[in-house]
Amino acid sequence: MLKATLKTKRLHSTQSVSDTPHLPQLSREVKFTVHTKTTLSSFQKPEFSVPRQHEDFIWLHDTLVETEDYAGLIIPPAPPKPDFEGPREKMHKLGEGEATMTKEEYTKMKQELEAEYLAVFKKTVQVHEIFLQRLSSHPILNKDRNFQIFLEYDQDLSVRRKNAKEMFGGFFKNMVKSADEVLISGVKEVDDFFEQEKTFLLDYYSKIKDSTAKAEKMTRSHKNIADDYIRISATLNSLSSDDSTANKKHLEKMSDLFEKLRKVEGRVASDQELKLTELLRYYMRDIQAAKDLLYRRARALADYENSNKALDKARLKSKDIPQAEEHQQQCLQKFDKLSESGKKELTSFKGRRVVAFRKNLIEMAELEIKHAKVRSSIQLYYICFIMCTNELQYAWGICKILCEQI
Amino acid sequence: MAASSDRNPPPFPASEEPETGLCDMADGDSDEGEDIFVNNVRLRAFLLLLLCPSFVQSTPVAVSRGVSQPDQVSEEPPDLFSEEEAISTAPTLSTTAKSNGVHSDDENDLFAELLAAVDCFHSGISKGYFVLPPLELKCGLLYYCFQQLEEEEAKDSFDVDVSVTSPEKIGDGMNAYVAYKVSTRTSLNMFRSKTFFVRRRFSDFLGLYEKLSVKQSLHGCIVPPPPEKSVVGMTKVKVGMDDPSSVEFVERRRAALERYLQRVVSHPSLLQDPDVREFLEREDLPRAVNTQALSGAGFLKMINKASDAVNKMTIKMNESDTWFEDKFQEVENEEQQLRKLHAVVDSLVNHRKELCMNTAVFAKSMAMLGNSEDNTALSRALSQLAEVEDKMEQLHQEQAASDFFIFAELLADYIRMLGAVRGCFDQRMRAWQRWQEAQSTLQKKREAEAKLLWANKPDKLQQAKEEITEWEARVTQYERDFDRIGMTVRKEVLRFEKEKAKDFKSQIIKYLESMLQSEQRVMIHSHSKAYVYVFYSGVEGFSPESWQRVYYIPDG
Numbered sequence: 001m002l003k004a005t006l007k008t009k010r011l012h013s014t015q016s017v018s019d020t021p022h023l024p025q026l027s028r029e030v031k032f033t034v035h036t037k038t039t040l041s042s043f044q045k046p047e048f049s050v051p052r053q054h055e056d057f058i059w060l061h062d063t064l065v066e067t068e069d070y071a072g073l074i075i076p077p078a079p080p081k082p083d084f085e086g087p088r089e090k091m092h093k094l095g096e097g098e099a100t101m102t103k104e105e106y107t108k109m110k111q112e113l114e115a116e117y118l119a120v121f122k123k124t125v126q127v128h129e130i131f132l133q134r135l136s137s138h139p140i141l142n143k144d145r146n147f148q149i150f151l152e153y154d155q156d157l158s159v160r161r162k163n164a165k166e167m168f169g170g171f172f173k174n175m176v177k178s179a180d181e182v183l184i185s186g187v188k189e190v191d192d193f194f195e196q197e198k199t200f201l202l203d204y205y206s207k208i209k210d211s212t213a214k215a216e217k218m219t220r221s222h223k224n225i226a227d228d229y230i231r232i233s234a235t236l237n238s239l240s241s242d243d244s245t246a247n248k249k250h251l252e253k254m255s256d257l258f259e260k261l262r263k264v265e266g267r268v269a270s271d272q273e274l275k276l277t278e279l280l281r282y283y284m285r286d287i288q289a290a291k292d293l294l295y296r297r298a299r300a301l302a303d304y305e306n307s308n309k310a311l312d313k314a315r316l317k318s319k320d321i322p323q324a325e326e327h328q329q330q331c332l333q334k335f336d337k338l339s340e341s342g343k344k345e346l347t348s349f350k351g352r353r354v355v356a357f358r359k360n361l362i363e364m365a366e367l368e369i370k371h372a373k374v375r376s377s378i379q380l381y382y383i384c385f386i387m388c389t390n391e392l393q394y395a396w397g398i399c400k401i402l403c404e405q406i
Numbered sequence: 407m408a409a410s411s412d413r414n415p416p417p418f419p420a421s422e423e424p425e426t427g428l429c430d431m432a433d434g435d436s437d438e439g440e441d442i443f444v445n446n447v448r449l450r451a452f453l454l455l456l457l458c459p460s461f462v463q464s465t466p467v468a469v470s471r472g473v474s475q476p477d478q479v480s481e482e483p484p485d486l487f488s489e490e491e492a493i494s495t496a497p498t499l500s501t502t503a504k505s506n507g508v509h510s511d512d513e514n515d516l517f518a519e520l521l522a523a524v525d526c527f528h529s530g531i532s533k534g535y536f537v538l539p540p541l542e543l544k545c546g547l548l549y550y551c552f553q554q555l556e557e558e559e560a561k562d563s564f565d566v567d568v569s570v571t572s573p574e575k576i577g578d579g580m581n582a583y584v585a586y587k588v589s590t591r592t593s594l595n596m597f598r599s600k601t602f603f604v605r606r607r608f609s610d611f612l613g614l615y616e617k618l619s620v621k622q623s624l625h626g627c628i629v630p631p632p633p634e635k636s637v638v639g640m641t642k643v644k645v646g647m648d649d650p651s652s653v654e655f656v657e658r659r660r661a662a663l664e665r666y667l668q669r670v671v672s673h674p675s676l677l678q679d680p681d682v683r684e685f686l687e688r689e690d691l692p693r694a695v696n697t698q699a700l701s702g703a704g705f706l707k708m709i710n711k712a713s714d715a716v717n718k719m720t721i722k723m724n725e726s727d728t729w730f731e732d733k734f735q736e737v738e739n740e741e742q743q744l745r746k747l748h749a750v751v752d753s754l755v756n757h758r759k760e761l762c763m764n765t766a767v768f769a770k771s772m773a774m775l776g777n778s779e780d781n782t783a784l785s786r787a788l789s790q791l792a793e794v795e796d797k798m799e800q801l802h803q804e805q806a807a808s809d810f811f812i813f814a815e816l817l818a819d820y821i822r823m824l825g826a827v828r829g830c831f832d833q834r835m836r837a838w839q840r841w842q843e844a845q846s847t848l849q850k851k852r853e854a855e856a857k858l859l860w861a862n863k864p865d866k867l868q869q870a871k872e873e874i875t876e877w878e879a880r881v882t883q884y885e886r887d888f889d890r891i892g893m894t895v896r897k898e899v900l901r902f903e904k905e906k907a908k909d910f911k912s913q914i915i916k917y918l919e920s921m922l923q924s925e926q927r928v929m930i931h932s933h934s935k936a937y938v939y940v941f942y943s944g945v946e947g948f949s950p951e952s953w954q955r956v957y958y959i960p961d962g
Binding site: 236 | 739751754758761767771774783784791907910918925
């Protein structure tokens with residue numbers, strides 16, 4: 001039993017509001033702590049932790065992909081680089097616009113930004129952790145030597161990383177480039193199962209990629225609206241504080257209302273992001289990994305067909321027949337092995353995908369219900385406000401109490 | 407609310423039931439906690455209050471203590487909305503009312519009607535037709551009874567009620583214009599009939615403004631400014647009135663013209679102006695010329711011309727009271743803030759339109775994904791999700807429209823109005839300036855007279871004396887004008903503030919009502935999304951009963 005979990009240690013504390021939180025400039029500034037618990041004898045200790053950086057994860061992923069033995073497996077997709085670009089840009093804009101805002105508005109927007117930064121952070125941790133968990137639960141991959149090194153080696157991995165880079169260099173990239181051509185070029189497929197899978201995965205990949213992009217845009221719009229609410233609330237507040245007429249209390253309450261609204265909008269946006277968009281994004285990458293498996297198998301098939309042709313040529317020329325035969329045998333073996341493990345992997349992948357979608361959609365349902373409750377309370381607020389403006393001041397008192405209980 | 411202005415909040419009479427602490431009720435997950443709204447005796451009283459204000463004032467009823475002690479709440483009062491209770495309470499009310507003779511049968515009927523509606527809801531829920539959380543139900547009810555009240559209130563009569571409707575494109579090509587129907591309904595005798603209408607075009611409205619501002623602003627009146635000209639908008643309309651941006655433009659203009667006229671007729675002095683009457687009544691109005699000056703930029707220029715003149719004044723005015731200075735500063739600040747707010751609301755409108763577009767596009771993408779999906783249950787779930795998102799798009803669209811037409815336009819109107827207010831302050835300064843100039847001219851004339859006296863030129867002396875008399879009269883006149891304009895400005899500003907408060911209140915309410923409506927629908931969609939996820943995902947063990955538990959629906 002091997003269980004790897006991930007903790008992270010941020011470099012800078014963002015506790016006090018007066019400091020400007022220092023956003024990591026480069027991904028290497030995010031340090032992960034990988035904590036492993038195991039009952040396997042191949043490890044030295046039953047429980048241990050090591051510090052790791054994002055590049056270490058990428059190194060691990062790349063070495064797994066390059067390993068011939070794993071060609072018939074779906075290698076879990078590499079976690080994407082921690083991307084703090086969004087919050088960083090916003091922070092910059094906020095700093096520039098500080099002079100035009102009231103102190104209160106500035107503080108609120110900064111808080112919102114910090115929350116966003118935190119959300120990105122959480123997401124990054126989650127995605128790196130899922131990568132390790134997939135590896136540790138895979139019966140073949142979790143025995144990989146490099147994986148064990150990754151988990152155990154308590155020194156810096158950067159030396160190993162450099163060596164790996166020199167060895168593999170651009171090989172992997174070259175392979176990916178020609179992969180699509182290999183698949184689509186219509187290498188004659190002998191197996192129905194793979195033919196269907198190929199069609200399905202190619203189609204599904206393009207659809208899910210599209211959905212991911214559109215979901216991202218939608219979530220961003222929600223966030224923009226939440227930000228607008230903050231500014232509206234702050235401006236209404238300063239308008240009401242300067243107002244000496246009967247308008248004052250109307251403006252005050254409007255400001256309150258927008259403040260409540262923005263919290264809901266913000267939460268809706270981040271929940272949608274975390275559950276729906278992340279789900280789509282992750283499976284987009286996973287399907288790419290499945291496609292990579294198909295590519296490798298297609299290449300093996302192409303190799304086999306070439307070896308057949310070579311064998312025929314050798315037979316015609318009556319030269320080097322034994323080598324050609326042996327080569328052909330090897331290619332066939334490789335291809336069969338890939339097909340067998342590939343079939344297993346793709347079938348389990350299907351099940352895994354459906355289960356993950358279902359789980360996330362249900363979690364979204366629970367969140368929707370939670371938000372609906374908050375929305376209910378805001379509705380009550382609206383109504384009370386409307387009544388209040390009709391001078392039912394004592395009604396306001398009651399309703400406010402009730403609102404606070406919800 | 408038709409209540410008397412010095413009405414005190416009636417005391418909630420003492421409770422008869424034992425009360426427990428409020429904190430017990432606030433247990434988030436207890437079923438009883440959710441029903442606090444309905445079971446709260448104080449709230450029952452509150453609902454009664456809503457419906458029968460005069461009744462309560464005259465007849466204390468046995469309910470709980472005053473608002474200032476929120477920490478005591480009764481635990482097991484009889485449910486207001488249970489059937490037996492309803493029947494027993496309604497007759498009590500009506501008998502008491504009749505004995506007091508203070509309120510009408512209408513209010514009794516209203517109450518009975520409300521109870522009937524509530525019963526219907528409640529039985530619907532118990533039969534499982536409605537799976538809405540009780541809180542929504544309560545909101546709905548509260549809102550319902552509030553709406554009834556509002557409708558009764560709204561039967562105030564206006565002296566003059568104008569509306570601008572039915573925009574119609576007349577003519578073709580670049581000479582085309584849009585004619586609006588201006589309908590008036592009035593009880594005043596100065597008009598030729600009680601209801602009538604005329605057709606007017608945009609330049610007619612601008613012409614009216616020009617006439618009014620020339621006359622009335624000299625007196626310190628705040629003349630409401632009309633909406634701005636827009637060459638771009640009109641060109642689109644001239645080409646064709648069917649595309650959505652033209653439709654939006656025409657609607658925006660129509661609404662703005664209506665608000666403009668309403669402001670004009672609700673101003674007591676402006677209403678008396680013959681130009682206003684002519685505008686509303688006369689069949690054929692002569693074409694207004696020189697409306698170039700009244701484009702948006704032109705209007706601003708006019709306002710600024712006045713303030714430039716003020717700024718160039720060399721003699722600084724010595725204010726006897728700081729009211730004018732303070733008010734002017736307030737107005738300037740407010741205008742600045744409103745501009746800022748308007749900019750943000752504009753940004754909100756744009757973002758919501760973006761959200762609308764992005765949701766639609768996402769929905770389509772989801773639908774395609776659902777089609778590709780080979781697992782049937784998941785495929786159906788994704789397709790349904792796509793459909794719900796599509797409906798959300800419609801909601802976002804409506805919400806963007808109300809953001810714009812209600813909120814943003816309100817702000818834009820008042821930014822213009824504040825400009826007009828600044829303008830009338832400047833008019834007062836001009837009046838002061840005129841007075842000062844007249845005084846200095848008088849002084850010069852007197853000096854000239856003195857010189858002539860010394861130089862002994864009798865014929866010129868006579869002329870000089872005449873001029874002095876003339877200028878003395880002028881000085882007196884201008885001083886009087888200045889004082890009068892000061893008084894008018896003060897009165898106008900106070901009236902403006904009152905109108906503004908009323909206007910803001912009603913627009914804010916309208917905005918909130920529209921948001922409330924769309925929130926309700928968002929919630930329904932959220933629930934249907936939740937249903938979709940759960941049921942189509944074929945989750946084992948998720949039954950309607952557990953669904954009920956999630957929603958805290960009381961049994962029975």
